[in-house]
Amino acid sequence: MSAHDSHGPGHDHDHEHDHGHDHDHGAGGGGHPPGHRHPHQPDIEDRPPTHYMLMTQAVGDLLIAKGIVTADELRRTLESIDATSPAAGARLVARAWLDPAFKGRMLADVNAAAAELGIDAGGIPIRAVENTPALHNLIVCTLCSCYPRLLIGLPPDWYKARAYRSRAIREPRAVLREFGTSIPDAVELRVHDSTADLRYMVLPMRPAGSESMGEGELASLVTRDSMIGVSVPRVA
Amino acid sequence: MAEARRKPTHLHRHHDMGGLAAGPVARDEHDYAPWEKRVDAILRLMADPARKIMTVDELRRGIEELGPGVYDELTYYERWIASITNILIEKGVIGVDELGRAMAKAEAEWSAAAALGPDACAVPR
């Protein structure tokens, strides 16, 4: 919460959820190349609807029939969910790498920095935590699945699942090794448990070999996983 | 007295799992199905400033109160729609009887569409 979840000062509880997931992981896929799409899932898509699928259909139908939402509002909301992806977060990171003043503003207020780039990060305060040669940051939500959805899309399954939520806080280095990420013992590993009313994204370090790259090319190095902290950007 | 001597580990709720033992992180991912996005969209609309019918905090409380068995048995968005639906019923936004009828109607529409062939499915899944 998710799930989730909102409640900035004076703000409403919609924001964590206005954000979606793009099937095309674009710049942010967890190890997938840009443009990668997951395969058709016949087991899910071709079976009769489950109890909860029918519940979902019925609740939406009733809300529309009662005039509480319109079919158009529901459609537009689904479109906005489809429109979000890790590409937004990647743009922020690439700009921060190139523009120290922007980085300063981003570390002070991600939502405002995103607005500078025309990105709506919603009303939940998002904090960027910066990796340095002495510090590596990792994000988890042990209580649910809090995640900066507007900047990174809907969370991956593992982020919401028991193994990651249980272990990332207690044995983060072992979890990182499962993702192929090794953090030297001399580096402080800092885990952020995002359980309350803030959301977190990692501002990764600009990788060696990217010195001549422009903003778009840099953004393509910034994966979703590197903004959660389970991986680091690399020049291929 | 047995209650008083219980270890605190018996008192924390099932969703509160930081630090518990667990196996390797399963890194398979799936694309969100249309019905899962519909759940997300419903929650967003219920919580938006124009409606303020429920909060994300209520969603979370409702998920936690599904209890350990159901929490583990259901998928992520199944937990969400179960919680959302309970809360909407509690608040009187929807009724149990009309919900049951609407689900039966949705199922009938799916069956009718399935009989017509794969391109005519009426239920977003």
Add this chain to the structure above:
Amino acid sequence: MERRRRARAGRVRGAPVIKRAPPAVDRGRSFAPGDAVRVREAYPPGHVRTPFFIRGKVGVVESHAGRHRNPEELAYGRPGDPKLSLYRVRFRQGDIWPDYAGPAQDTAVVDIYEHWLDPAEAS
């Protein structure tokens, strides 16, 4: 006997006006960055945002993270007033988990509401 019980039930039915249960008290902004704090070792059964594993642990306030409507109230459909201060509190992993396997400098930062924190001596 039956009549007496009915009479009592009748009296109970109309009489008590149930006042809203008090939410957590707003203590303003008690802590500053660098202050040592101990997370209350409490186990209320309802919706809370303080993870189990951090209760009773001593950490250091990293920053004040604004004042927010109380999620422990919002979760039950109540207004969430008064707003409460939220802090980002940093803990040494070795202080949370006696058997922590990583180096001593590893840390965890948890967001914790004011009413879950007491002053502590730095450990």
